[in-house]
Amino acid sequence: MAPITVHNSLKPGAPVPFVPREDGKVAWYACGPTTYDLSHLGHARNYVSTDIIRRILNDFFGYKVHFVMNYTDVDDKIILKARRKRLLELEREKPYSPEQSRELVVKAFLAYAKSNLPLLSPEDSPLALDENNYQERKDAGYGAVLAGGTLTGEGKPSDAEAMVKMHLNNMDSAAQALKSRSGFDGAEEVLLPYLDSLYKETIDTSDQTIFTNLTQAMEKAFSDDMEALNVLPPDEITRVTEYVPQIVSFVEQIIQKGFAYEANGSVYFDIAAFEKAGNTYARLRPESRNDKALQEEGEGSLSKSLEGKKRSGDFALWKKSKPGEPFWPSPWGAGRPGWHIECSVMASDKLGDQMDIHSGGIDLAFPHHDNELAQSEAYFHKCDHGEHTWVNYFLHMGHLSIAGSKMSKSLKNFQTIQDALATNYTARSMRIVFLLSRWNDGMEISPDMRKQADSWESTLDNFFTNIKAKLSEADGAPTNAVKDLSLTEISATGLTEELEQAKKDLDAALCNSFDTPTAMQVLLRLVRDANIYMNDKTVEVNLQAVEAVARWVTKIVGIFGLDPSAQPPYENLGWGSADAKAAADIDPKTAVKPYAAVYSGVKEEVQALSLSEAAVTTLLEQQNPEVEFAELEKSGERDVEKLALPYLRATSRLRDELRGIVSSPTLDPKKKQAILALSDRIRDYDLTDLGVQLDDQTDRPSLIKFVPAARLIAARDEKAALLAEKARLKEEARKAKAKAEEEKWEKAKVSPQDMFKGDAKYQDLDAEGLPTKLADGSEVPKNALKKLKKEWERQKKVHEEYLVKFGKA
Structure with missing residues (x-):
């Protein structure tokens, strides 16, 4: 195996060798x-x-990864969201008249525009x-921004334009609420900051449930989303509110x-003192x-009024809590x-004092x-030991963009995970979409990308379906032994060589900073080669060779997290689904019911046909799928597809025999029709x-096939449609043809001698x-007369045909 390299934000440029501090372990x-x-x-x-990277380290490279993740459950955004939500609830409880509600919304409307959209109120x-x-x-x-332009008229739209659109959407809703006189409904987004500006200091934050109710609900929602996406849970979870005493001690030490x-x-934090001691600040993004703007965003919107910084770049380790904010005791007073x-x-x-990997979004x-x-x-820091290394590898996941702007809650240009999975x-x-892009690159989901991902999934899905069906047809339950078959044991030398090359190519891709786009192409190429081989009519297909490919591909897609029912060491065949995973937990008899x-219904219907053909009657008498199922159940089998096969084979055999006798010349036509149906x-x-x-x-x-x-x-x-x-x-064409035919003969009724009679363009007619x-x-x-003569002759011909056709000649 080649050495693993990884893109490390601490060392920009080409991937660097990945060497954990402890052999075989990753913190x-x-x-x-x-x-x-x-x-x-x-x-x-x-x-x-x-x-995906965690799974690759764990299950492909064999590292034991200790994965820790935090929940930020106290933050300026949390404080604002929870506090404003509570203030709106209190405002709704007040006995406002419709006029008073409207007056409040108008004030909020104007305040929101002044604060966020100054061009709505030009000075002139x-x-x-x-x-x-x-x-x-x-x-x-x-208008220019809404048409896809920029605020400055130069460059491409970015976060600033997305923010403008978000604010305009909020104003749109509020304007409509004012027009429809619907009170607060629809105007919430402009009301929230206005109410906060009026009443934020009145909120009693000694009771922190207004904040914890929000964070606990959102933590549960996030956890559910991750489970739905088949993301492994962290080995350990930490929460800020559970660490406040340790945070105070940490700050004291600094x-x-x-x-x-x-x-x-x-x-x-005193950046100048830190650098004077020989340390480096902003090692990730010195520029x-x-x-x-980034400094202010990092400090939080509620921290703009904090005072006492020596330099603008110094950042808060501990913030003095203002009225309306949660607080904890500290040597410096109540704060957070x-x-x-x-x-x-x-x-x-x-x-501890050093870790292998720290990760997060690039923002x-x-x-x-x-x-x-x-x-x-x-x-x-120790004075005589030089600069301390706290993190060895910083991994930053690329942005997901929409219309050139990063997808974010603050811009409200996002689709929730729940909605995406529902639609x-x-x-x-x-x-698959994420696997087809490098983890550290920005990406924007496009129709072409979705099409590529859908094609990739469909190709593998069909491959797994076909090989499982072929193996079942051969009446040989897939055997795990084929995983290690050598060239001498498999006649399909070419396919086996392609499998061995794919293993090398995939290893090289994953060693190259977890290059999943290349890895995905390796899998796709191998599966396409296996499909070509499996469908080659000129050779005797060796199913064991194809199965060996399918089992290796199964292992890799399992490592990539594409099978929610799979567990290491991923030795199944094909991928399952969330439904299959749920079904596996059901009692076997219930699952195959x-x-x-x-089968029972089909058997009864075939018996009711009273067929005399021996092939059918023998099947009806001898097939006993219940016995085969009982043996599978007794063996401990819990794969629903395998448990269902006895009944499916029995049903399919009956149907095949029925299809085989419909060509019999002695078969009653009514029974033939019933059999086909x-x-x-x-x-x-x-x-x-x-x-x-x-x-x-x-x-x-x-x-x-399943x-x-x-x-x-x-x-x-779709076929029925x-x-x-x-x-x-076809019916429309028939009707159109019939109508044309009717119109043709209706016109043909007229004799050529009468066709110009009554035409106002002419005064005299000949004989x-x-x-x-x-x-x-x-x-x-x-x-003109020459043309009229031709028309007359055509009419004469069709009129004569009319007379013959309708017996009037």
Whole structure:
């Protein structure tokens, strides 16, 4: 195996060798979510990508990974969300009249616009902004942004434009609420900050349940989302509110070492003192160290009024709590932890003074992770030991973007994980999309990317379905022994060589900083080669060779987390589903009941046909799938597909025999019709509804395939719709033809002598009915007369045909 390399944000550029501190072990801390809202696809990108790397280290490279993750359950965003939610609840309880409610919404509407959308109230406008002129002001001030442009008129749209659109959406709802006089409904997003500005200091924060109720609910929602995405749970979870005493002690130690100072009840990290002692600040993003916007974002929106910093870049380790904020006791007074200090304390508590990996989204690199590094290295700093290394490898997951902007809660340009899984994705399809991109690259999900992911999944899904069906057809339960078959044991030398090459290629890809896009192409190429071999009519297919490929591919997709029912060492065949995982926990008799019911029903219907053919009567007498099922159950088998096979084979055999006798010349036509209808119904309804596909084969038993029922039903419905549409078009064509035929003969009724009679364009007709003079008395021109003669002759011909056809000649 080649040495593992990894992209390390601490050493930008090419991947560097990955060498954990302890042989065979990896200590890893991941920044978890701030639990104030539902998680979105951007979070899925971060935590699924993290999970993939963790699984590769664990199950492919064989490391024992100790994975720690935190929940941030006290933070400016949490405080604002919980506090504003409570204030709105209190406001709704007040006995406002409709006029008073409207007055409050108007004030909030204007305050929101002034704070976030200044172009809605231009200085040269004599009229104040209201719901009636809002649309006009919106188009004038921000029309270019809404049309896809930028605020400056240069470059491409980014987070600033996404923020404008988010604020405009909030104003849209509020303007509509004012127009419809619906009170607070629809205006909540502009009301929340306004109410907070009025009443935030009145909230009693000695009772912290207004905050913990929110964070606990969001933590549960996040955990459920991760489980739905098949993300492994952390080995250990930490929460900020459970670490406040340790945080206070940690900050005290940094002060004692001269790297922090207290000011007005807050404590700030002293970057200058830290660097003077020989340490490096902003090692991850040195170019961002003076970015005031990022510095302010890192400090939090509630911390702008804190005073006493020596330098603008110094950041808070401990914040003095203002009225309306949660607080804990400390040597510096009532306060709360700074955002960055929490991870330093919790990670150090669990993993010590050094760890192998620290990970998080790329947006956390500065200031969050840079500040984490600084304060942790300050805490562990020893004067005579040089600069302390707290993290060896920093892994940053790339952004998930939408329309050029990062997907984020603050921009409200996101789709929640819950909504995505309910509409556009399965856990597997979402993971495949992420696997097809490098974990450290930014990505924007496009239709082409979705199409590529769907094609990849479909190719592997069909491969697994086909090989399992072929092995079942051969009546040999797949054997684990084929995993290690050598070239001398398998005649399909070419496919085996391709498998061995795929193993080398995949190993090289994963050693190259967990290059999953290349790994996914390796799997796809091998599966396509196996499909070509399996469908080659010129060779005797060696199913063991194909099975060896399928088992290795199964192992890798299991490692990648694409099978929610799989467990290490991933020695199954094919991938399962969440439904299959749930079914495996059901009592076997209960699990196979639907399959047994189908067989029982089909058997009764065949018996009712009273057929005399020996092949059918023998099957009816001798087949006993219950015995075969009982043996499987006794052996401990819990795979529902395998348990169902006795009933499915028995059903399929009966159907095959029925199909075989319909060509008999002695078969009663009514029975033949009944057999054909029964045969189609078994395939298209009875088994399709159970997620079983029967592929009819010439001179061989039908091939039994397990396919998700929803997919089969959708295909059946699509086929029915196509047939219905074909029938509709055929009927329309028939009617159109009949109408044309009717119109043809209706026109043919008229004799050629009468066809120009009553035509106002002509004055005189000759004996044959041809015009001689025009309405003005002039002679019909020779060219016109020639054309009229041709029309007359055509009418004469069709009229004669009419007379013959309808017996009037």
